[in-house]
Amino acid sequence: MRIARLLVAPLIALAAIIIVVLPTSPASAHGSVINPASRNYGCWERWGSRFQDPTMATQDPMCWQAWQANPNAMWNWNGLYRENLAGNHQANIPDGQLCSGGHAEGGRYNSMDTVGNWQAKSVSTSFSLRLQDQASHGADYIRVYVTRSGYDPTTQPLRWSDLTLVSQIGYTPASQWQPASQGVQIDIPVSVPGRSGRAMFYTIWQASHMDQSYYFCSDVNFGGSNPTNPPTSNPTTPPTTTPPTTTPPSGSASCTAAYTQVGAWTGGFQADVRVTAGSRAITSWTVTLTYANGAQVSQVWNGTATTSGSTATVRNAGYNGAVAAGASTTFGLLGSGAAATPTVTCAAT
Numbered sequence: 001m002r003i004a005r006l007l008v009a010p011l012i013a014l015a016a017i018i019i020v021v022l023p024t025s026p027a028s029a030h031g032s033v034i035n036p037a038s039r040n041y042g043c044w045e046r047w048g049s050r051f052q053d054p055t056m057a058t059q060d061p062m063c064w065q066a067w068q069a070n071p072n073a074m075w076n077w078n079g080l081y082r083e084n085l086a087g088n089h090q091a092n093i094p095d096g097q098l099c100s101g102g103h104a105e106g107g108r109y110n111s112m113d114t115v116g117n118w119q120a121k122s123v124s125t126s127f128s129l130r131l132q133d134q135a136s137h138g139a140d141y142i143r144v145y146v147t148r149s150g151y152d153p154t155t156q157p158l159r160w161s162d163l164t165l166v167s168q169i170g171y172t173p174a175s176q177w178q179p180a181s182q183g184v185q186i187d188i189p190v191s192v193p194g195r196s197g198r199a200m201f202y203t204i205w206q207a208s209h210m211d212q213s214y215y216f217c218s219d220v221n222f223g224g225s226n227p228t229n230p231p232t233s234n235p236t237t238p239p240t241t242t243p244p245t246t247t248p249p250s251g252s253a254s255c256t257a258a259y260t261q262v263g264a265w266t267g268g269f270q271a272d273v274r275v276t277a278g279s280r281a282i283t284s285w286t287v288t289l290t291y292a293n294g295a296q297v298s299q300v301w302n303g304t305a306t307t308s309g310s311t312a313t314v315r316n317a318g319y320n321g322a323v324a325a326g327a328s329t330t331f332g333l334l335g336s337g338a339a340a341t342p343t344v345t346c347a348a349t
């Protein structure tokens, strides 16, 4: 008896350690639209094994900003849900926040709302959308919406008014879904005749085990061809890897920064900033942005930011500080407040 207890206690401790050390696969419950992949499932699928690879910044910049914002949004690709909304999805999820489920899970998924050129799956105008339910929750209902013609997901935040319901299923317990490698999956036929070009599918999955509702943005390209991933043909040399010139420096290190707003919506905006080295190569840069109207920088990628009220100081990331004379690199940002053009300064070493 006593010997057994002595043996069991260390075993329990060891088991606890093992559980803590092995969180590599996504949390076991829940699910996602896996085809066409939801934004975070796609980023996890494409980059999960090399999420710190800086080539992602140029090959798949929307995934890059998402990984920079919060890697847990990808590791937990199956956890983008809200609870107890009683079916009032529109009332609880503001325009511009649809892809994060209205800042679900304390904001873990906010980067899903970032407007930009997310990788889009090429699909025909008639196909089946697949939802994987790892925990066999089943569905009270699943609703699939498509964005209206003319909506451009690369430049416009998603609003409820952009969506048209194109397919839905009613109460379907997990026993009626197909078996999957983990849990069950279901294919929902979708037909949108006449569509072409970029669009987004928005799927609401109301799970059956409790009032738990899931929200998925899937980027598609009707009739397009799928890029190989990562692109292997004709890679562009990212400015971040341009080696500094070896000619002796002339003059002092300097840089300029050009600010371009790339999207704006109620209460927020997105911008790119291009940093260009002066007449000699630089090894680091610091850009200061000040918004006179009180807007604030809330998120930065390809740089690290410190903010003080409406002033943000953005320093280069580890991989894009070195810029050859006359060459440039860019970083991106999300702001909160009304869009405005800030005063911009650039300093280099």
Ligand SMILES: [Cu+2]
Pocket (backbone or CB within 6 Å): 029, 030, 031, 135, 137
């Ligand atoms: Cu679940």
